[in-house]
Amino acid sequence: MPVTTLCTGNPHASTNILRHATSTKPLVLWRHRTHTIPVARSRLPSYPGRFSWNASSCILRRSPPSFRTAHSQRGVPYRRAYSVANNAFPSHDEVYLPGIDLENLENYTPGGYHPTLLGDAFHNGRYEVVHKLGYGSWSSVWLARDRHLQRYVSLKILVANASSKSTEGTILQMLCSGDLAHPGRRFIPRLLDRFSFDGPNGRHLCLVQEPASCDIAASKEDSINFMFPVEAARSIAAQLIMGVSYLHSRGVCHGDLYIRNFLLYGPSLDCLSRDELYKRYRLDTTPISRVDGAVLQPHAPPFAVYPMHIKMPADKLVDPTIKISDYGTSFSISTEKCPKLYTPALYLPPEDFFGEPITQAADMWTLGVNLYEVLGERPLFESFGWDRDDIMAEMVNSLGLPPARWWDAWENRKEFFEPDGSWVHNVRRICTPVFRRLHQRMWDMGRGETPETCQWDVERGEMRTLEELLRGMMAFEPTERLTAEQAMKSEYMVKWAMPAWERQRERRTRIKPDGEDLGTCDAETSRKGHHQ
Template structure:
């Protein structure tokens, strides 16, 4: 009898933690980049590493023409002809000055793009404004996993305006999550020595399992990402950018896409393999992440990222789904009785007491205070209520019932709390930029 078991490919490199997958240094994969490499006729010189993803490495580079630091994203060779990222960024950068949307400033500008040839193929390179620290990292390094209230409100306004701009241009982001909400620092004045003194430069050797030299397909060493660690609780007046358009698309070209969003942030229609409405999917994912941006913890919390566990927690938050999805959920009996009550002795109850924790309760569980008198939100003025209204609007079960980005811009929370915080930030930064 034939053995149809697929053999795993043999490892070529010894792995290293906290760096890109070294096995992708092969034909069609990453470009072997090292500190000091210069690209595009020597204009962009690599100074440090900003990060990596499943399809690219991102580097801090010095633009020798303009004497400033930029972000240099080098896509895998097999992505060079498949990626629409440059097209999307050009579209988003192409709004005329007469009709500039107030959210355009929260999208990284595409400054340059070009291709390079290397031992693994031809790679597309995208040059953008420098921004390196994600909201995720900032929260992880804070003492309370939260931004100051004024900062959180301003971040919410910036993200809402940025999302509104994307949708106004017909673009669905497709992967809105906190790692793609980033902010930068002004480091243009730093010399290379000053840069490395402030942001330590660490490497690890790249070694082949067979003992051969890693070159030409891999670099001689891997670089750990630039350690920008601004704690969220100390962050004041950040300018946020919505980044990473590798999975974005123009909705007119792709009206019912396949989502690449992590399961925890996917809208319910994707969990039930129902039709995807791009903007409505963005809105759901944005809402799930906005809750975590504003507070201490995730909105939906499970011990695994299993689809059924996530659905059970969504139902605990929002109530029962539409009947067609309830009937189609094959494993619902592991969590619920037919009438929607928690199943006694079911999977959920083996982990924690089977109780509902609806959205109204989760608003108090954000970490801003569990009682009105101690809450950091303006409870007396109605901020908590307006914020809950916002989440109910963006987390409607039915895609066509969810708020639009323009609904978010016009919402009570945006108008009375988020936008004023952003406008106060703008005034402060304008005063700081003014001559004495």
């Protein structure tokens, strides 16, 4: 039986704590242990083709078709993820046997996920669920067929507790109706429809959008060298900067910028029938069982669906088109009084570590951290279990001393630094950070270690201007960081990133005269990706 290794601090606590480690408590050391977890798989059970209608929820429910589920060659499906793997050790208060690479099954409860099934039809039968795209802490995302327009769409179904308070639909609608002339507007997902419905766990908001192929993190994971080609990387950098510039011009702070929220769009699936879709993108499921062995209640579906895997390997991508997704924690800077960030700790700005006010400058920090990772092969900051003390030490290693108020408030800085700010020689940590300034980290991106071998145009100043841009975006003091508008006018953007994007647009316009932008891979890679 295949096994997966997870790193958790408590075998009875969800490992989502590693992703959403956003507490404002003083920085302390978290201890983590490694556990080996058996992975159980199953085939999709056979159901007769029955239909049932729930008048109160306006859901047309059809039992799934009868066919056998294909399995991953390695026994474990690829993680298409908006979340880290969930806890695989049931505690005394858990209801369901946990799964691997699935949403937290404990959230199938009143106020939680809607128990979506393949074949469900929403909004008076218009949208029929055919596959799963992903999941997050606050939603599950499904591929559905729009019966009115005969196209595929994504259905983002929010948990019931978040649906009534969510402003995501309102923010998306406002962004989609904004300045048509702004170059960054195209990098915001279109809101095609939104509606609410009632289910066994409460009332849910559903947002309908165009389906993406994968996120940037998955694209890098599927590649050989974990990097985009140089020209594609420059283009992505331009798209991200333009997109954030548009958000900020509309008075919105995203609040959760990181590479799993940057979606890549490939060729349309609309030409595929449902049967053809299943042939290309296999369907993996596993039964959901209760810890006590009792019969499942209506709060949970009978089986869980693994997200579909559409491969767009970064190293094969020619003309990437991205959109900035997930506005569930976004806010308007003019109305939100005490905004909170839910960004993974590795990308959080230092002001969040110390409980200071969050502004649009927080987006600029997280964008800078993400740009380094998008343009290279590895994260800017590296830490075991995303320990906050390690991350803070990485910030200081890279960028120098923080403001005195943060330096003095950091309780555990003595584990890394002498009182004068010099590096402690005998650092004793689970994973000891390596002292590297930002300039050295620029050479550690994987693009070459000497001016002669570097893929960046070192002679003409590309690396220098990129370092200047990142340093400006990641100034410790929020008020001293570059704004998105200033980043748009930076030398790196003007000389390197924007020209790459414009060349891509020109190529795509020749291919598709209507100007639609789609990421492309070579045909052989696309075929392989569809069948793996």
